[in-house]
Structures are given as structure tokens and as C-alpha cells.
Amino acid sequence: MQILGQVFTVENRLGMYSLIAFFFLFLLYLMRPKPFKKVIPSLIFLESSEKRMTMSSFFRKFVKDWLIFLQFFVILLLCMGAMDIATEIVFRKLNTEVAFVIDASASSKSKTEGKMLFDTYKEIAKKRVGLSNSIILVKASPEVVAKQVNPVTSINLISGLKPSDSLSNIWDAIIVASSTASPGATIIVLSDFQDSNNKDIALAQKIVEAKGFKVEMITPVSKERDNAGIIGYTIAGDSITVQLKNFNSAPKEVEYQGTKLTIPGYGIEKASFDSHEGTNRIEIRTGDDFSLDDSITLTIPKEKTKDVLLLTNKKKAYLRSALESIKGIKLTRAEPPIVNIGNQKIFVLCELDYSNLLPGTIDKIRQEVSEGASLIVCAQEGLDQGKLDDLMPVRIVQQLTQDVEIENQGSVAIVKDFNFGQSSKYLETTLTSNSSLIIAQAADKLGSPAIVLMKYGTGNVLFYGLLDDYNQFKLTPQYPIFWITVIDLLTQKEYADDLNFKVSEIIYANLISGPGGISGEKYLVPETEGDYTADGNTISVNMISSYESDINKKVSSGITLTDGKQDSIKQKVLLLPAFALLAVLMLLLEIYAIKKRGDI
Structure with a gap:
């Protein structure tokens, strides 16, 4: 028998005889003789309201006899109990331990059937909580939210989860789940299964299953979605x-x-x-x-004017012409011995009569460089190493007149593509400090450093060891570009690439802060788009990933998907205890009514 979709069965057929007997008893009650009605003359005046009295008599009889109906109901319950009526109740199978791997990467913010995918993940997870639960979020680096917490705490934590703009690393998240949960636990992975690292997720599933875990791979995406980006x-x-x-x-x-x-x-x-x-x-x-x-959102750096002080006794020089052609440079020329050292960021010594260079001028330059300025020392005949002393990155051994190739060492990325050609006269040199960086060197037996960058205090010293009069590099289109690049290098020019990052790219800085109170020291892996501040500079972080944007990519055929429905157990339950309890309650109600009426 089915009532309101629920199937009921009679386990004790003999009990049906008691129900039949009950119906006969009830019929006898309904067929009992009715009281004789006689009209008394003194009450004739009531005949005008006979109809009204007939209607009200029903309620009076009911009030008078309602206890008999209560007794009939108790008997009916006992008869039904004797029949051993049973029904099947479906119980949700509760897992002992569950580890949820929930995709919180950028693609989880996409919509499926009008709802954000991440919200669907949460709804499924809340229906599948076990007695003990762990929660791991899929991001560029997996995030462990909880370890083996109770169902109430799990549901509260899942409800409060938010998606990120991060890339996805599903492989690592599954492996982390296997190390977080106990052997034999169920690992439920909720994702679109698009790994930004292009790792084989199916292999991760097999590895974890081989450890004794049950793995359910669930994706609520069932049809193609729309995206261009x-x-x-x-x-x-x-x-x-x-x-x-x-x-x-x-x-x-x-x-x-x-x-x-x-x-x-x-x-x-x-x-x-x-x-x-x-x-x-x-x-x-x-x-x-x-x-x-x-x-x-992209940040373009602001161009800053660079103050350059050129110390030279020569009115015309290749380097001077190159510097004058560079946009954004404020070039000041000074001819020793009269030199005013100001707040310049770069000092250039080129074609200089060192005999006119006062020691006090060198001392002032040394102090400025040690505090963050930069110095360029150009090779020339008559270069006075003694006056420059520790400002020289190299020691000049001798000047040689012979053809030699100047080879770019590729040690500095922004100048690695320059070809310095061949020199007919050059300086044979050695480094004064092993910490110096050789940008170019002569192809001689000593490997003489030709262009060297040295750190001095918080500033820099660049030795340009090419004798321009004996090298064709000065006549190439690369020459002014080289000096533009060198000036940018020494002044630490900000480039657009330095101010714009993709989500999950590492930002290096002493102090970093971002949206929502995100902060870090030394480095930070951003998981959210927006404007960040790194050592006082504003940088932009964007989610740019064809992996995350490809929300229609098919799930790998090696991944075994499940429908996400929880296992259930059907249990046959006898209703006798319920009938007996209800009958007892009815009897107690009858006793209360009789006592209230004053019969006992």
C-alpha cells in the first residue's frame, strides 16, 4: 500500500482480523437504538425552534460522547500495531572521514546554469560532510583550511569559503589531501579539472587510490559555456x-x-x-x-628626469653627443678644476685632464656614490688610477696597440644583445674586486675586463674600457641605445614589466601589501587581482591565463567522474512502537479529560 509516495506493508496478516473486528464494533455503535422522543405539552413552545435544537443536539451529543471516539481511536491504533505495519526509510550514508578538495581557482568564478561554480561546489560539499572532515582549497599552492573537524564546524567553514583569482594546482591538492586525511578516508574532489600546470590529474587519482583512499571526482559542469577574454x-x-x-x-x-x-x-x-x-x-x-x-589594469611607470654631470676637458666627444640625444636626461657639463657637485644621480668622467681634477672633487663624488649615486669612468690615455683609487673597478696593467675582439659576456640581461666589435688599441686590465660584474671583456690571453659594473656603498661604478677613437662601436646605431640602457640601469629605471604581474607570479620586495589587507615581507604570491604596493611602488596584478579562461576544456578521459550523489541505506522499520506510543498518549488524554470533568 502506498500513501503520499511512502510504501507501507503488513507483516502480520493475522492482525488484520483485529482490524475487521474493530470495524464491526464501530458499526454496532453507530447502529445502537436511539432514545425515544416524546413531546411534552408544557414544552410545545419549543417546536418553533425544532430545527435549531436538532442542530445543536449534535454538538451536545459530541461533547457528551467524544470520549468514546477517543477510545475507538486507541483500539484502532492497537489493531494497527497488531498488524505489524512496516515501511522502508532511506538513511543517508555518513562517511566516517572525508577530505574535501574544493577548486577555489579563478575558473571557479565562472557561471554554470546561472550560478557561480564555486557556490555549487559548496552546496555539494555541505551535503557530503562526514563525522570527521578536512578541507583543502585548490590554488596555485594548495591551502589547508581545516584538518579533521566535526560536521558543524565543517559546514560553517565551507559556508564562509571564498574563491580566489589564483591559478589551479589540482594535482598537488589531491596529494595534500591524502597526507591530511587518515588511510581509508573518502577524498571528494570538486573541480572543473583544468590544471594550470597541465599535470595528469588522472595519475594523481590513481596514486591516491593505491594508498587505500576512496576518491570521488565531481564536476557540476554538464554543458558548454560561453567565454571570450x-x-x-x-x-x-x-x-x-x-x-x-x-x-x-x-x-x-x-x-x-x-x-x-x-x-x-x-x-x-x-x-x-x-x-x-x-x-x-x-x-x-x-x-x-x-x-x-x-x-x-596595467601600470605604466612615470618618466623621471635624470641629472647627469659630465666632467670633461674636451668640447666634443662621442659620449657627450650620445648623452645629449637621450630623452629625459638633464646633462650638465663641467670643466675641471671648477666643478660644482650638486644632487646629480650620475657622474661621468670622460676625456678628462686628471691633473686639473682636485682631490676635493673626487672626495665629494666618492661620498655621493657611496650614498646611492652612480659614477661612469671612461677609458682614456692618461687615466689617473691613483686619484680615483677605490673608485676604479679595474687595475690597468698596460695599454696595447693590437686588434682584439671585445666580447659581450651576457651577464646583464638588458645589455646582453650589444655587439662591441673590435678595438685596434685597448687596455689590459684585471679586476680589483671579485664581486664586480664583467659585462664585456677583451679576447686576449688575460681576458681583460673591458666594461665592468661594481657596487660601491649603495651606489654603482661603471668602467667603460673601450677607447672610442680606436673602436667602431661608436659609429653604430647601437651606441646611443647602449648609453640609454646604461643610464636606465644605473638609475634603476622602472619598466612596465616591473610594475605588472600575473596572479600567482612571485613579487619580491622588502614590504608588500595588497587588497583586503594582504601583506608580506621579502616576497608574496598574489592570489587576488588588484593594486599592490611594493616598497612604496604601485604595481598591478591581473588574472591572465588561457588555462583558467578555457572553461569549456574537456575533462581528461582518464579521470573517473562520479555523479556526486551520496550513498544511501534502506531500512525496514516497524511502526508498532509508534502506534503503541500514540495509544498511550490517547489514554493519558482520556484520563486527564475524565478527571477534569470531575468523574474521578
Whole structure:
């Protein structure tokens, strides 16, 4: 028999006879003789309201006889109890220990069926809590939220979880779960299974299962979703070019700055934006299921004027011409012995009559360099090593007149592509400090350092050992570019690459702070987009990852997915205790009513 979808069965067929007997008893009660009614003359005046009295008599009889119905109900309950009526109740199987691996990477912010994917993960997790629960979040580096906590604490923690803008490292998160939970526990992985490191998640599943864990891989994504977004950018001059990719099979139309652009299925297109110093917000409109990759914020460093003091006794020099052509340089020329040392950041000694250079001038330069300024010493005939003393990165052995190749050592990234050519006259040198950095050296038997960078206090000293009059490098287009690069190097110019990071890229600085009170010392791995401050400089962090943006990528065929439904147990339950308890309650109610009426 089925009532309201619940199936009931009779286990004791003999008990049905008691129910039949009850119905006969109830029929006899209904068929009992009714009291004789006689009209008394003195009450004739009541006949006008006979109908009203008939209606009210029913309620009077009910009030008078309602206890008999209560007694019938008790008998009915006892009869039903005698029948051993039973039903099947479905119990949710509760796991002893569960380790949840919940994907909190950027792709978890995408939508599926109108709801954020991460919220769906949480709903599933809360339905699957066990007696003991551990929670691990999938990010670039797995985050252990809880270890073996009770169900109430687990549900509260899961409810408070938030997704990040981080990349995903599902492999490591699964391995961490196996080391957090006890052997034999159930590991439930809730993810779209797109590992940013392109690791084989199926292999991680097999490794953990081999350790004795039960692994359930669950993804609530059941159909293709819509997305197109920014997957890269380049900054050149006064413009920013972004790469836009359509992750759908069908063409996708996006809009930016009032312009509509159609991207073919799985295609990539470019869009250009004007840039300016400071913060630049790049935004496209897609109306798709993943808005995180529809915008980026880029910081363009501000150009700072560089004060350069050139000490020279020669009115014309190749280096002077190169420095004068560099934008953003304020070049001041001084001819010893009259030299005013100010707040310049770079001092250049070139084609100088060292006999006119006063010791006090050198001392002032030495002090400025030790406090953070930079000094460039150019090779020349008659260079006085004694006056410069510890400011010289090299010791000049002799001047040689012979052809020699000047080889770039590639030790400094920003100058590694310069070709310094061949010199017909050069200086044979050795280093004065092993901590100095050789940028270029002569291809002679000693390997004479030709261009050397040395740290001095908090400043720098660059020795430029090429004799320009005997080297063709000065006539190449690379010559002024080299000096632009050197000035940028010595003044520690900020480049756009130094101020713009991707989520999960390491930021190195003494003190770092970011959105939501994030902070760190020495280094920080950002998990959230936004503006950060590193040693007083503003930097931008963006989620730019084709792995995270590809929300339609198919799950690897090696991964065994489950439907996420919890195992259940069907248990047959006899209703006799319930009937007996209800009958006792009815009897107690009858006793109370009789006592209240005053019959006992």
C-alpha cells in the first residue's frame, strides 16, 4: 500500500482480523437504538425552534460522547500495531572521514546554469560532510583550511569559503589531501579539472587510490559555456595591445571602446588601446559566463628626469653627443678644476685632464656614490688610477696597440644583445674586486675586463674600457641605445614589466601589501587581482591565463567522474512502537479529560 509516495506493508496478516473486528464494533455503535422522543405539552413552545435544537443536539451529543471516539481511536491504533505495519526509510550514508578538495581557482568564478561554480561546489560539499572532515582549497599552492573537524564546524567553514583569482594546482591538492586525511578516508574532489600546470590529474587519482583512499571526482559542469577574454598584452610606446581569444566553437562578438569585433571560433584577435603614465584600465564587453578575464589594469611607470654631470676637458666627444640625444636626461657639463657637485644621480668622467681634477672633487663624488649615486669612468690615455683609487673597478696593467675582439659576456640581461666589435688599441686590465660584474671583456690571453659594473656603498661604478677613437662601436646605431640602457640601469629605471604581474607570479620586495589587507615581507604570491604596493611602488596584478579562461576544456578521459550523489541505506522499520506510543498518549488524554470533568 502506498500513501503520499511512502510504501507501507503488513507483516502480520493475522492482525488484520483485529482490524475487521474493530470495524464491526464501530458499526454496532453507530447502529445502537436511539432514545425515544416524546413531546411534552408544557414544552410545545419549543417546536418553533425544532430545527435549531436538532442542530445543536449534535454538538451536545459530541461533547457528551467524544470520549468514546477517543477510545475507538486507541483500539484502532492497537489493531494497527497488531498488524505489524512496516515501511522502508532511506538513511543517508555518513562517511566516517572525508577530505574535501574544493577548486577555489579563478575558473571557479565562472557561471554554470546561472550560478557561480564555486557556490555549487559548496552546496555539494555541505551535503557530503562526514563525522570527521578536512578541507583543502585548490590554488596555485594548495591551502589547508581545516584538518579533521566535526560536521558543524565543517559546514560553517565551507559556508564562509571564498574563491580566489589564483591559478589551479589540482594535482598537488589531491596529494595534500591524502597526507591530511587518515588511510581509508573518502577524498571528494570538486573541480572543473583544468590544471594550470597541465599535470595528469588522472595519475594523481590513481596514486591516491593505491594508498587505500576512496576518491570521488565531481564536476557540476554538464554543458558548454560561453567565454571570450584577454589572454595576453604588450606595451609599446603610447599604446597597449591585448590578445583576445574566443573559447567557443561558434564566432563571438566582443565590444571595446565603442568598437565591435567578431572573433571566430577558437580564434585570437588583437585590440589596441591608448596608454598613459600611471594606471590604465583595459575593458571589453562580452556578456559571457566568465567576467574575470574581461578586464585588466596595467601600470605604466612615470618618466623621471635624470641629472647627469659630465666632467670633461674636451668640447666634443662621442659620449657627450650620445648623452645629449637621450630623452629625459638633464646633462650638465663641467670643466675641471671648477666643478660644482650638486644632487646629480650620475657622474661621468670622460676625456678628462686628471691633473686639473682636485682631490676635493673626487672626495665629494666618492661620498655621493657611496650614498646611492652612480659614477661612469671612461677609458682614456692618461687615466689617473691613483686619484680615483677605490673608485676604479679595474687595475690597468698596460695599454696595447693590437686588434682584439671585445666580447659581450651576457651577464646583464638588458645589455646582453650589444655587439662591441673590435678595438685596434685597448687596455689590459684585471679586476680589483671579485664581486664586480664583467659585462664585456677583451679576447686576449688575460681576458681583460673591458666594461665592468661594481657596487660601491649603495651606489654603482661603471668602467667603460673601450677607447672610442680606436673602436667602431661608436659609429653604430647601437651606441646611443647602449648609453640609454646604461643610464636606465644605473638609475634603476622602472619598466612596465616591473610594475605588472600575473596572479600567482612571485613579487619580491622588502614590504608588500595588497587588497583586503594582504601583506608580506621579502616576497608574496598574489592570489587576488588588484593594486599592490611594493616598497612604496604601485604595481598591478591581473588574472591572465588561457588555462583558467578555457572553461569549456574537456575533462581528461582518464579521470573517473562520479555523479556526486551520496550513498544511501534502506531500512525496514516497524511502526508498532509508534502506534503503541500514540495509544498511550490517547489514554493519558482520556484520563486527564475524565478527571477534569470531575468523574474521578
